[in-house]
Amino acid sequence: xxxxxxxxxxxxxxxxxxxxxxxxxxxxxxxxxxxxxxxxxxxxxxxxxxxxxxxxxxxxxxxxxxxxxxxxxxxxxxxxxxxxxxxxxxxxxxxxxxxxxxxxxxxxxxxxxxxxxxxxxxxxxxxxxxxxxxxxxxxxxxxxxxxxxxxxxxxxxxxxxxxxxxxxxxxxxxxxxxxxxxxxxxxxxxxxxxxxxxxxxxxxxxxxxxxxxxxxxxxxxxxxxxxxxxxxxxxxxxxxxxxxxxxxxxxxxxxxxxxxxxxxxxxxxxxxxxxxxxxxxxxxxxxxxxxxxxxxxxxxxxxxxxxxxxxxxxxxxxxxxxxxxxxxxxxxxxxxxxxxxxxxxxxxxxxxxxxxxxxxxxxxxxxxxxxxxxxxxxxxxxxxxxxxxxxxxxxxxxxxxxxxxxxxxxxxxxxxxxxxxxxxxxxxxxxxxxxxxxxxxxxxxxxxxxxxxxxxxxxxxxxxxxxxxxxxxxxxxxxxxxxxxxxxxxxxxxxxxxxxxxxxxxxxxxxxxxxxxxxxxxxxxxxxxxxxxxxxxxxxxxxx
Ligand SMILES: [Zn+2]
Numbered sequence: 001x002x003x004x005x006x007x008x009x010x011x012x013x014x015x016x017x018x019x020x021x022x023x024x025x026x027x028x029x030x031x032x033x034x035x036x037x038x039x040x041x042x043x044x045x046x047x048x049x050x051x052x053x054x055x056x057x058x059x060x061x062x063x064x065x066x067x068x069x070x071x072x073x074x075x076x077x078x079x080x081x082x083x084x085x086x087x088x089x090x091x092x093x094x095x096x097x098x099x100x101x102x103x104x105x106x107x108x109x110x111x112x113x114x115x116x117x118x119x120x121x122x123x124x125x126x127x128x129x130x131x132x133x134x135x136x137x138x139x140x141x142x143x144x145x146x147x148x149x150x151x152x153x154x155x156x157x158x159x160x161x162x163x164x165x166x167x168x169x170x171x172x173x174x175x176x177x178x179x180x181x182x183x184x185x186x187x188x189x190x191x192x193x194x195x196x197x198x199x200x201x202x203x204x205x206x207x208x209x210x211x212x213x214x215x216x217x218x219x220x221x222x223x224x225x226x227x228x229x230x231x232x233x234x235x236x237x238x239x240x241x242x243x244x245x246x247x248x249x250x251x252x253x254x255x256x257x258x259x260x261x262x263x264x265x266x267x268x269x270x271x272x273x274x275x276x277x278x279x280x281x282x283x284x285x286x287x288x289x290x291x292x293x294x295x296x297x298x299x300x301x302x303x304x305x306x307x308x309x310x311x312x313x314x315x316x317x318x319x320x321x322x323x324x325x326x327x328x329x330x331x332x333x334x335x336x337x338x339x340x341x342x343x344x345x346x347x348x349x350x351x352x353x354x355x356x357x358x359x360x361x362x363x364x365x366x367x368x369x370x371x372x373x374x375x376x377x378x379x380x381x382x383x384x385x386x387x388x389x390x391x392x393x394x395x396x397x398x399x400x401x402x403x404x405x406x407x408x409x410x411x412x413x414x415x416x417x418x419x420x421x422x423x424x425x426x427x428x429x430x431x432x433x434x435x436x437x438x439x440x441x442x443x444x445x446x447x448x449x450x451x452x453x454x455x456x457x458x459x460x461x462x463x464x465x466x467x468x469x470x471x472x473x474x475x476x477x478x479x480x481x482x483x484x485x486x487x488x489x490x491x492x493x494x495x496x497x498x499x500x501x502x503x504x505x506x507x508x509x510x511x512x513x514x515x516x517x518x519x520x521x522x523x524x525x526x527x528x529x530x531x532x533x534x535x536x537x538x539x540x541x542x543x544x
Contacts (some may be wrong), residue, residue, distance in 0.1 A: 039350020053324025079348025157297025330386030397461025
């Protein structure tokens with residue numbers, strides 16, 4: 001054989017080697033991002049402002065604008081539990097942010113666990129442990145799948161978001177407004193890791209005390225007006241830019257930490273924490289897959305105070321876009337490029353407009369005060385049955401006093417149905433149902449499926465109710481709230497990016513329970529134990 005031809009064949013062989021598919025490996029790092037209160041509508045309205053992280057993910061990833069929560073109560077704890085497990089509250093047990101304690105009648109945070117309190121903050125009735133979580137999370141599954149070698153770090157502005165994402169086997173850290181630091185629960189650790197201590201020692205929330213949150217774009221870039229009478233003015237932040245973050249205090253304290261948490265600085269703090277975790281925990285550095293989950297909580301607080309059409313919500317997204325760009329760059333650098341990275345981005349819920357701004361626009365906005373419903377229902381039960389039978393009331397759930405029902409030999413179902421009938425007659429209430437009737441043949445105006453998916457015996461109320469569209473359950477006089485199965489609360493984006501993702505815009509309606517199974521498929525591990533959803537294979541193209 002002539003030397004030249006052997007050389008040519010050698011070249012060909014080398015070229016073939018270069019073209020051969022690399023061995024299939026799962027992504028070294030999955031960035032699982034939740035942006036609290038980012039409904040699809042809010043995202044799309046602000047898309048033209050994005051230049052950094054959100055622009056990259058939306059323009060180069062797979063974008064599903066129509067992911068829906070199909071449970072009744074659409075809020076942070078149930079939403080994050082759906083995101084992490086692929087199951088609705090009837091399986092996760094995470095029915096709402098708070099549940100009524102049937103012994104005391106008081107409502108308590110759903111992740112409060114007195115035997116496993118918060119580590120690094122004063123003891124109190126706060127979310128602290130995953131005991132209430134009954135389904136397997138993505139974090140749990142990865143830890144099992146890798147025999148404990150894959151790391152899962154979860155960061156959030158709120159405990160309930162961190163815990164719901166972490167499940168039992170992840171390592172969650174969340175911002176405590178009480179102490180202005182990242183903390184965790186004693187369920188998870190006896191001591192904070194050095195990188196969390198180092199971040200806390202930088203005292204970034206204390207430094208923000210002297211700052212104001214000001215606009216990041218020229219005024220003409222914002223839609224609508226800055227100062228509107230139905231926006232909240234709390235924590236000394238005022239309704240107009242710039243918003244001071246000192247809460248009117250002489251020195252940093254819980255209220256200034258709350259102001260900090262109601263500004264985009266919280267999200268920038270979480271990105272600083274995420275970058276610290278990437279380096280210290282060596283996330284994505286080897287071929288054993290890791291997860292870094294971050295729940296950005298600032299937008300939710302900003303949304304509640306100023307509403308989804310506010311300049312504040314618009315500016316929060318501009319700043320979040322930049323912060324996400326920073327995080328994406330850091331993650332890609334750590335793992336050695338996009339081919340080793342998977343990004344999953346979604347939200348735990350969207351958010352209704354401020355009722356008074358709907359009224360000003362000519363729509364039937366209504367503010368329904370839970371205290372008024374509670375007092376009215378107690379009066380009605382006393383009138384009808386001769387005793388104050390209402391024990392507790394939280395969000396969209398009513399709990400009756402079982403002991404009083406028993407001692408008075410009352411027919412519990414009859415009392416529950418009577419309470420539901422009274423609630424259903426109140427202004428703004430769309431439907432109210434006794435738990436006895438959830439499983440019946442009646443479709444409850446189309447709400448039956450959502451109500452059943454939100455119902456967990458023993459944790460949920462004895463009577464459940466929902467408000468009609470544009471009615472909002474909120475005690476305050478100003479600001480916005482969410483929690484109902486309407487598009488503005490229940491429709492969120494799903495964005496996938498990186499390894500194994502087939503880019504494009506996918507307009508079909510999908511369910512929020514599809515998100516965790518899709519992530520599990522892209523991470524090349526088996527399905528999650530309790531998941532109800534399916535992997536969205538139209539957006540998946542895994543190497544063989
Ligand atoms: Zn909220």
